Amino acid sequence: MDKAMKTGRYKRKWSERSMFAQVMKRLAKNKAAMLGLILLLCIAIVAIFAPWIAPYSPTEMDLMSMYAAPSAKHWFGCDEVGRDILSRLIYGARYSLSIGLIADVVSQVIGVLIGTAIGYKGGKVDMIGMRIVDIWASIPSTLLAILISTTLGAGYVNTIIAMLISNVPGGIRSTRAMCLKEREMDYLEAARSINASKMRIMYKHMVPNIISPTIVGTTMGVGNTIISVAGLAYIGLGIQPPTPEWGAMLAAGRDFIRKYPHMIIFPGIAIALTVLSLNLFGDGLRDALDPKMKD
Amino acid sequence: MWKYILKRVAWLLLVLVGTAFVIFTVMYFVPGDPADIALPASATFEERQAFRNELGLNDSYMVQLGRYLYKTFIKLDFGTSWTYNVPVMQELFSRMPRTFMLSLITIVLGAVIGIPLGIYAALHQNRWQDHTMMVLAMVGVSMPEFWLALMLVILFCLRLQWLPAFGIGSVANWVLPVITGTVAGIAKNARQMRSSTLETVRSDYISTARAKGVPERSVIYKHMLPNALIPIINIIGAQFGKSIGGTVVLESVFTFPGVGLFLLNSINTRDLPAIRSSVLILAFFTAVVMLIVDIIYACIDPRIKAQYVASGKGRRKA
Amino acid sequence: MNEEFLDIQDLVVTYTSGKAIVHAVNGVSLQLRRGEILGLVGETGAGKTTIAKSILRILPDRSARLAQGKIMLDGQDLLSLTEKEMLEIRGNKVSMIFQDPMTALNPVMTVGGQIAEAVQLHEHVDLNQAKKKTCEMLEMVGIPAERFNEYPHQFSGGMKQRVVIAMALACNPELLLADEPTSALDVTIQAQVLEMINELKQRFNMAMILITHDLGVVAETCQRVAIIYAGQIVEIGTKEEIFRHPAHPYTQGLFGSLPNMNSGAKRLHPIVGMPPDPTNLPKGCPFAPRCPHATDQCRAAEIPMKTLTEDHSCRCLLQTEG
Numbered sequence: 001m002d003k004a005m006k007t008g009r010y011k012r013k014w015s016e017r018s019m020f021a022q023v024m025k026r027l028a029k030n031k032a033a034m035l036g037l038i039l040l041l042c043i044a045i046v047a048i049f050a051p052w053i054a055p056y057s058p059t060e061m062d063l064m065s066m067y068a069a070p071s072a073k074h075w076f077g078c079d080e081v082g083r084d085i086l087s088r089l090i091y092g093a094r095y096s097l098s099i100g101l102i103a104d105v106v107s108q109v110i111g112v113l114i115g116t117a118i119g120y121k122g123g124k125v126d127m128i129g130m131r132i133v134d135i136w137a138s139i140p141s142t143l144l145a146i147l148i149s150t151t152l153g154a155g156y157v158n159t160i161i162a163m164l165i166s167n168v169p170g171g172i173r174s175t176r177a178m179c180l181k182e183r184e185m186d187y188l189e190a191a192r193s194i195n196a197s198k199m200r201i202m203y204k205h206m207v208p209n210i211i212s213p214t215i216v217g218t219t220m221g222v223g224n225t226i227i228s229v230a231g232l233a234y235i236g237l238g239i240q241p242p243t244p245e246w247g248a249m250l251a252a253g254r255d256f257i258r259k260y261p262h263m264i265i266f267p268g269i270a271i272a273l274t275v276l277s278l279n280l281f282g283d284g285l286r287d288a289l290d291p292k293m294k295d
Numbered sequence: 296m297w298k299y300i301l302k303r304v305a306w307l308l309l310v311l312v313g314t315a316f317v318i319f320t321v322m323y324f325v326p327g328d329p330a331d332i333a334l335p336a337s338a339t340f341e342e343r344q345a346f347r348n349e350l351g352l353n354d355s356y357m358v359q360l361g362r363y364l365y366k367t368f369i370k371l372d373f374g375t376s377w378t379y380n381v382p383v384m385q386e387l388f389s390r391m392p393r394t395f396m397l398s399l400i401t402i403v404l405g406a407v408i409g410i411p412l413g414i415y416a417a418l419h420q421n422r423w424q425d426h427t428m429m430v431l432a433m434v435g436v437s438m439p440e441f442w443l444a445l446m447l448v449i450l451f452c453l454r455l456q457w458l459p460a461f462g463i464g465s466v467a468n469w470v471l472p473v474i475t476g477t478v479a480g481i482a483k484n485a486r487q488m489r490s491s492t493l494e495t496v497r498s499d500y501i502s503t504a505r506a507k508g509v510p511e512r513s514v515i516y517k518h519m520l521p522n523a524l525i526p527i528i529n530i531i532g533a534q535f536g537k538s539i540g541g542t543v544v545l546e547s548v549f550t551f552p553g554v555g556l557f558l559l560n561s562i563n564t565r566d567l568p569a570i571r572s573s574v575l576i577l578a579f580f581t582a583v584v585m586l587i588v589d590i591i592y593a594c595i596d597p598r599i600k601a602q603y604v605a606s607g608k609g610r611r612k613a
Numbered sequence: 614m615n616e617e618f619l620d621i622q623d624l625v626v627t628y629t630s631g632k633a634i635v636h637a638v639n640g641v642s643l644q645l646r647r648g649e650i651l652g653l654v655g656e657t658g659a660g661k662t663t664i665a666k667s668i669l670r671i672l673p674d675r676s677a678r679l680a681q682g683k684i685m686l687d688g689q690d691l692l693s694l695t696e697k698e699m700l701e702i703r704g705n706k707v708s709m710i711f712q713d714p715m716t717a718l719n720p721v722m723t724v725g726g727q728i729a730e731a732v733q734l735h736e737h738v739d740l741n742q743a744k745k746k747t748c749e750m751l752e753m754v755g756i757p758a759e760r761f762n763e764y765p766h767q768f769s770g771g772m773k774q775r776v777v778i779a780m781a782l783a784c785n786p787e788l789l790l791a792d793e794p795t796s797a798l799d800v801t802i803q804a805q806v807l808e809m810i811n812e813l814k815q816r817f818n819m820a821m822i823l824i825t826h827d828l829g830v831v832a833e834t835c836q837r838v839a840i841i842y843a844g845q846i847v848e849i850g851t852k853e854e855i856f857r858h859p860a861h862p863y864t865q866g867l868f869g870s871l872p873n874m875n876s877g878a879k880r881l882h883p884i885v886g887m888p889p890d891p892t893n894l895p896k897g898c899p900f901a902p903r904c905p906h907a908t909d910q911c912r913a914a915e916i917p918m919k920t921l922t923e924d925h926s927c928r929c930l931l932q933t934e935g
Contacts, residue, residue: 029631135313139578142540143558147318147574150562151325227439231544234441235559250442261449268442276437283433420675499716505671506711507704507731507780511696517730521721597721597764 026288033284039277047093056084058091058244067260077262079252085263088244089270095156095245096274100226103163108218110164111171112207118172119179120202130176137169145228149237159238163225174217178210185209212289219282223275230271246271300590307582312368314578318571319363323356325565332565333377367575374568378561383572387554394546394553395580398538400473405480406531412481413488414520420493428485435482440541444475444548460549472549476541480534487530488523495523525596532588536581543577617685618820619645619668619788624682626663626672626844633892637663639844641682642918647787650814650821652835652852654828654867656888660844661824662712665790669703686788705735708781709790713797714774718765725751725761728780735784750779754809771802778806782813789814789821795830807834828867832856837924840864843889843899846918850925860927862904898928906931 027033046053056062056074062082070077076085118129139147144166152158182188183206191205232238233247234254241252246267253263329352330343338346347353351362366372373383412432416425451471452460458467495501496519504518505511543555550556554573561569626638638660645651653661666672668684670691684691686707694702708731711717719727725747732743748758754775765773774794781789794810795803811834814821823835831838831852839849840861848861859865869882886903889895898916901907908930916928 135310135317138310138314138582139317139574140536140540140581142537142543143574143577146543146558146562147321147570150565150570151321153326223437230439231441231541235544235547236563247439250445254445257445257449258453261453264442264445265449268439268446271442272434272438275439276434279433279437499711499713500719502666502671503709503711503717503727503777503780504719504730505703506669506709508700508702508734509704509730510700518719518722522719525721595721598766 023288027284030284030287032280033288036277036280036282036284039273040281043093043274043277044097046090047097050090050094054084054087054090056087058083058088059242060084067256067263069260070262076266077260079249079263080256080260085249085266088249089246089266092244092246092249092267092270093274095239095243096226096229096271099156099160099163099229100222103160103167103229104218104221104225107164107167108171108214108221110168111173112175112210112214114168115172115175116179116202116206116210119176120183120198120206122180122183126176129172133169133172137173141166141170142228142231145232146235146237149232154238154240156239159229159232162232162238163229166228167221167225171217175210175214178213179206182206182209213286216282216286216289219278219285223278223282226271226275226278296593299593303586303589307586310582311575311579312364314582315364315367315571315575316360318574318578319360322567322571323359325567327565329377329565329567363571367572373572373575376561376566376569378564378566378569383569386557386569387572387576390552390554390557391576391580393551394539394542394555394577397469397472397476397545397551397553398535398542398580400469401476401480401538401542402531402535404473404477405484405534406527408477409481409484410488410524410527413485414492414515414523416485417489417492417496418515425489429489432482432485435478436486438479440475440479441544441548443478444471444545447471447475448548468549468551472545472551475545475548476538479541480538483534484527484531487527491526492519492523495519498522521595525592528588528592528595532585532592535584535588539577539581617644618647618649618687619643619822620683620685621664621668622683622685624664624667624684625680626660626667626677627680628677630676630892635891636894637677637844637891638667639894641841641844641846643839643846643849645788645820645822647820648814648818649837650823650835652831652838653822653824653841654826654831654838655841656826658888658891659841661841662792663844664841665709665792665822665824668788668790669707669709670699671703701735704731704781704786705784706786707788707790708784708786710774710777710781710792710794712793714770714777715797717777718773720765723762723764724768724776725763728776728783731780731783746783747779750783751776753782753813754779771798771806774798774802774806775809778810778813782817785817787819789819790824791821792824793826794823796825796827803830810834840867843891843894845899845928847900847929848925848927850922850927854922854925858925860921860925860932861900861929862906862931863900864927866903898930 060083062078062084064082065074065078066080066082068074068078068082074084074086076089078084079088114129118126145162148162148165149158152161187209188201188205191201196205229238230245230247230250233240233245234251236251239245239248241248249267250264253260253267256263328343329350330338330346334343334346351359354362366374371384373387375381376383376386379386412428416428419425448460448471451458458470459465460471500522501514501518504514509518542553543558545551546553546555547559554577558570558573558577560566561573621644622642624638624641628635628637641660641664643651653664655661663672663677667679667682668686668691670679672679679692682692686702691699691702718724722730725744728747728750729740729743732738732746733740736743736746738746744761748761751758751761756772756775756779760768765776768776774797778794791810795806798806807830810821813819823830825831835852837850838852838855839846840855840863841847842863848855848859848864855864856868859868863884866882866884870884884903889899889902895902895912897912897914898904898907901911904911911930916930918926918928919932920926921932
C-alpha cells in the first residue's frame with residue numbers, strides 16, 4: 001500500500017511537470033508568441049540597463065539641437081529643449097513597464113483573493129460583495145482613475161494606486177465568475193469529501209484551476225494598464241513632464257504637432273510596440289494553456 | 296420578464312446613489328480650498344468665509360454628503376459651476392448628446408464592421424485572409440487610441456488638410472473622432488468574434504445540424520451565428536464603459552466639446568460640482584447601456600432568461 | 614452477398630494536427646444488411662466516430678482527409694455524390710445520434726424547432742405539418758408534445774437523448790448511426806434508451822451501426838460485432854461467434870477485463886499498456902506491443918484479414934483460416 005501511494009505521488013508530480021513542459025513546448029512553437037516574448041525581453045533589458053544603453057542623458061538639455069529632426073546623431077530627434085528623444089524613450093520604458101506590471105499584478109492578486117473568497121462562499125457574502133463591486137465598477141475604469149489621480153495628485157506611486165483601485169473590481173468579477181463555474185465541479189466535492197478545510201479547498205484546489213486564465217488576463221492587462229497610464233499622463237494627470245514617461249512625452253509634444261511631429265510619433269510607437277509584444281505573448285500563452293482552441 | 300427588468304432598474308438607481316457616494320467621497324479629499332478656486336484672488340477673507348458658508352463647506356463630511364445626495368437625487372440640482380458660474384445641468388444637457396452620439400456611433404460601427412470580419416476570419420481559419428486580419432486586429436488593439444488620433448490629425452489635418460483638426464459644427468468634425476474610436480472596437484470585436492465562432496464551430500450541435508442535412512449556409516447563419524454572438528453582446532456592453540472613458544481622452548485630442556472635455560477642463564480648475572456631475576452622468580449612461588445589453592442578452596439566450604423568468608417550468612431540470 | 618445495404622471498402626481517414634498526421638482509420642471494410650444491427654466496439658480514439666462521420670461525410674473538411682476507400686449505400690457511391698446530393702442523404706436516409714446529449718442540441722433553439730427543421734428539410738412540408746410530425750415524434754420517444762417550445766437546458770440528460778433520437782428518426786432513416794447513445798446516461802436510463810432504440814428499429818426495420826465500448830450493450834442489441842483497434846477492424850463476425858470464440862488477443866483481452874459473475878475468477882485481467890500513438894503507428898500488427906503472444910513476425914508486416922468461419926474473420930497470425 002505504502003509503495004502504491006509513493007508511486008501515485010511520483011506519477012502525479014511527473015504528469016504536472018510534463019503538463020508544464022507541454023505548455024512551454026506549445027508556446028515555443030508559436031512564432032507570434034515568441035516574437036512577442038523576444039520583443040518584451042528586449043524592452044525589459046533596455047529599461048533595466050537604461051544608463052548604459054541610452055546614448056545621451058534623458059534630462060540633459062542641448063540648446064543647439066532644440067527640435068532637431070531625426071538624424072544620425074539623434075536617431076529619433078530632440079524635443080523642445082534639446083533632449084534626445086531616444087534616450088528619453090529608453091528611460092521611459094522603466095516607468096511604463098514597472099507601473100503596468102506592479103499595478104496589474106497586484107490588482108490581479110487582490111482580485112483573485114477576494115474573488116475566490118466571494119465566489120466560493122456564495123450566498124449572502126457573494127451577494128453583498130458583488131453589490132459593492134457593482135457600485136465600484138459602475139464608474140468606467142478610466143473615469144475612476146481620472147478621479148483618483150485628481151484627488152491624489154500626480155506622481156509615480158499615486159498613478160499606481162489610481163490604476164490599482166480602478167482595476168481591482170474587474171479582477172474580482174472575472175475570478176468570481178470562474179469560481180462559480182468551478183464550484184460545480186466534482187473535484188471540489190472530492191476535496192470536501194476528504195474533509196479538506198475551506199481555506200485549503202479555496203486556495204489549494206480552486207485557485208490552481210483558475211490560474212491559467214488569470215495569467216493570460218494579467219499579461220493582457222499589463223498592456224491595457226500601460227495604455228491607461230499613458231492616457232492619464234497625456235491629459236495632464238498621473239506622471240508629469242519633464243519625467244520621461246511616454247504618455248507625458250506625448251502630452252509635451254502635442255503643442256508642437258504642427259511643425260515637429262517626430263516628438264509624438266516615436267513615444268506612441270514605443271507604447272504600441274510594448275503593448276503589442278504583451279498581447280502577442282498573451283495570445284500565445286492562452287493558446288498554449290488551452291490547446292483545444294488551436295486547429 | 297417584466298419583473299426582471301423592473302428589478303434591474305431599481306438596482307440601477309441604487310447603484311447610482313452608490314456611485315454618487317463614491318464620487319463625492321473621492322472628490323471630498325481633493326486638495327485645495329474651493330474658495331480659492333471659485334473666487335478671484337482679490338477676494339477678502341470675509342468674502343471667502345461667506346462663500347464657504349453658502350456652500351456649507353464648513354459642515355462635517357456626513358452633512359455635506361447628505362446634502363449632496365439630497366440635491367442630486369431628490370431635487371435633481373447638480374449645482375453651479377464655480378468657474379463658469381452657470382448651472383452644471385444646463386452645460387451637461389448641451390454636451391451629453393454629442394458624447395453619447397460619439398460613443399454610440401463608435402460602438403455600433405465597431406460591431407457592424409468587426410463582427411462580420413471576425414466570422415470571416417474564423418471561416419478562413421489559418422489561411423492568408425485570417426492571418427492578415429488577425430495581424431491588423433492585433434495592431435489595432437495595441438495602439439493607444441489618443442495616439443492614433445494624433446497620427447490621424449498629423450496625416451489628414453496637417454499634411455493633407457482634408458479635415459478640420461478640432462471643433463464641432465460640421466460632419467467633417469466627426470469623421471476623425473469616429474474613425475479613431477471605431478478602430479479599436481473593430482479590432483476587439485473581430486478578435487472576439489473569431490474565437491467565439493471557432494469555439495462554436497467545434498460544438499457537437501453543429502455536427503448534429505450537419506448530420507440532419509442542414510445546408511452549410513443555414514448551419515452558419517441559423518445554428519452557428521446566434522450561439523457565437525451571445526458572448527459578443529456581453530462584451531459590447533462592457534465596451535461602452537471603456538468607450539466612455541476613452542471618449543474623455545479623445546475629446547481632449549480633438550477639442551470635441553462633449554462631457555469629457557468639460558470634465559477635463561473642470562479638473563484643471565478643480566471645479567468640484569462640474570467634475571462630480573459629469574462623472575455621474577457618464578456613469579449613468581454607461582449603466583443604462585449595460586442594462587439594455589443585459590436585457591437583450593437575457594432575451595436572446597434562453598438559458599439566462601430561464602434564470603430570471605420565474606415560471607417553475609424554467610427550473611425543471613433534473 | 615448481394616444484399617449488402619452498406620458496403621465500406623478499405624476506408625482510410627487521416628487528420629492533420631499541426632505537422633503531425635493522425636492515422637485515425639486505416640483500411641476499414643465492413644458490410645451491413647438491411648435491418649441489421651452491427652456493434653462497433655473499441656477504445657476511445659480507435660476511430661469509431663470517424664467511421665460514422667465518414668459515412669455522412671461530415672468530417673471537418675479543414676483537418677480531416679478521406680484518403681482512400683469506397684462507401685456504397687444501397688448501390689450508391691456516397692463518396693462520389695455532390696454536396697447537394699449528400700444533403701438529401703443526411704438526416705433522411707442516414708441519420709446519426711451523437712455521443713453526448715448534453716451538447717448535441719443547439720442551446721438557443723427550441724427542441725421542437727430543431728426536430729421540425731429536419732422534417733422540413735427532407736419531407737418538403739409546410740411548418741404546420743412539420744410541427745405535427747414533430748409532436749408525433751416527441752410522443753413516440755415519450756416526451757409530452759407540449760414541451761415542443763422548450764429549450765434544451767430545460768431537459769435532463771436522458772430526455773435530451775430522447776430528443777436527439779426523435780430528431781434522428783424524424784425522417785424514417787434506413788440507416789442509423791448511433792455513436793455511444795447511452796454512455797453519457799445513468800444506467801437505468803441507459804436501459805430505457807436502449808430498449809427504445811431496439812423497439813424503434815424493429816418498427817422501422819432500419820439498419821444500424823451501434824458504436825460503443827460497452828460489451829454489455831452489444832450483447833443486448835447487436836447481431837454482428839466488429840472490434841476496432843487503432844483504426845483497424847481486428848475482428849468481425851456474428852455476436853455469438855465473437856462472444857463464444859473470441860479469436861483476436863485484443864478481443865480476448867476485452868472480455869478478460871469484464872467482470873464475470875459465473876466464473877470463479879477473483880481478479881480482472883486488464884490489457885496492459887496503452888493504445889499506440891495514432892501519429893506514429895507501429896509497423897505490422899498495431900496490437901503487438903501489448904499482445905502477450907506477439908512474435909517478430911507480428912511486427913514485420915501488416916496482418917491480413919483471415920476468414921475463420923463463414924461469418925467470423927480476424928486479423929491475427931495466431932489464427933488459421935478455417
